[in-house]
Amino acid sequence: MTAKILIVEDEPLLQDLITYALEKEDYQIVNMMTGTDGLATAQTEPFPDVIILDVQLPGIDGFEIGRTLQNNPRTANIPIIFLTARSELRDKMLGFDVGGVDYLTKPFDVSELKARVKATVHRVKIEQERARLDLEKYKTNLSQNTSYELLTPLSKILSALDVIGRDATQGNLKQLNRMIEIARSGANELHWLIEDLLLANKLSQEEVKPLFHQKINLAQAINLIVEQTMMKYKSENFRFEIDVSEDCFVKMHRKHLYHVLHHLLDNACKFSKLSPIGGQIKVMVHPIGENGAEILIQDKGVGIEPELKEKVFEKFYQPDMSITRQYEGMGVGLYISRTLARAYSGEIILESQPGAGTDCYFIIPDVND
DSSP, X not given: OOOEEXXXXXXXXXXHHHHHHHHTTTOEEEEEOSXXXXXXXXXXXXXXXXXXXXXSOSSSOHHHHHHHHHTSTTXXXXXXXXXXXXXXXXXXXXXXXXXXXXXXXXXXXXXXXXXHHHHHHHHHHHHHHHHHHHHHHHHHHHHHHHHHHHHHHHHHHHHHHHHHHHHGGGTOHHHHHHHHHHHXXXXXXXXXXXXXXXXXXXXXXXXXXXXXXXXXXXXXXXXXXXXXXXXXXXXXXXXXXXXXXXXXXXXXXXXXXXXXXHHHHXXXXXXXXXXXXXXXXXXXXXXXXXXXXXXXXXXXXXXXXXXXXXXXXXXXXXXXXSTTOSSOSOSOHHHHHXXXXXXXXXXXXXXXXXXXXXXXXXXXXXXXX
């Protein structure tokens, strides 16, 4: 695809000279003569691949244009080649600070400018291709992982229903009850996965507000989610130790509270599965005022590397994106949890050491409205 070059230069003869030289290279050339028009064009899609930018311009100067583009995530990576009569080092350093990748002092040789534009365009194309390949790989892995996560509980349901259909006429109630329990567990997991995908999309579009606060008995909420979690991880024989007062309350949308508790407990179980000493999970609650609480979920799992303590909260982040990865899930649980907590002016904090487990603090402030 032909590279788009934006030239912002207020000297007509120099603009014509640059345009003539670059058109021979089959670039798409767009010319602007004022800083205001140049900035507007640079911020209009499709964005230019390279900007040749004079520093001294009518209206907005080149450095201010560069600074504005740098502050916009959509245009921050557009490479800028500055043109100027200023030759002092501090001017060049300022140019590099506001997005410049190259700097030519007037008067300059047009053939040199052409060579530098060619090199910059080549570098841009390589970076774009690398980004495209990385995105395609990420999308493929994400699609595979999502399909895998959805198929796992669905397989539980279908397998259990097959057994139920086969044994229903034989009166084997004990076996039927067990299969119904497995089907219910699989349906519950599938429900959470679908809810996660829908909620993650809403949170990305900031559709979670306005928030609705309802008074919820925290002991009842925690016991419910612990019971669901134990059903999912029944074969792991996790031991849950719960310390929460029966008269502890929080004010939060019930569905949002359940989502956060579900993911934090599920996360503790997933990482505990990988540790030989990860069989016990503690849930301890300290009230904050009348309607707030600090909930500590403590596990003895494999822990988290220090450099990943914040990265694990990114949407769709997985430590290992391969289909044979150790870590289950779609990588949205902690993203959803922290986003919801912060929507209620709360927070989620991880304290962890590799091999020594993780302390996860879910803080819900006191609300009296």
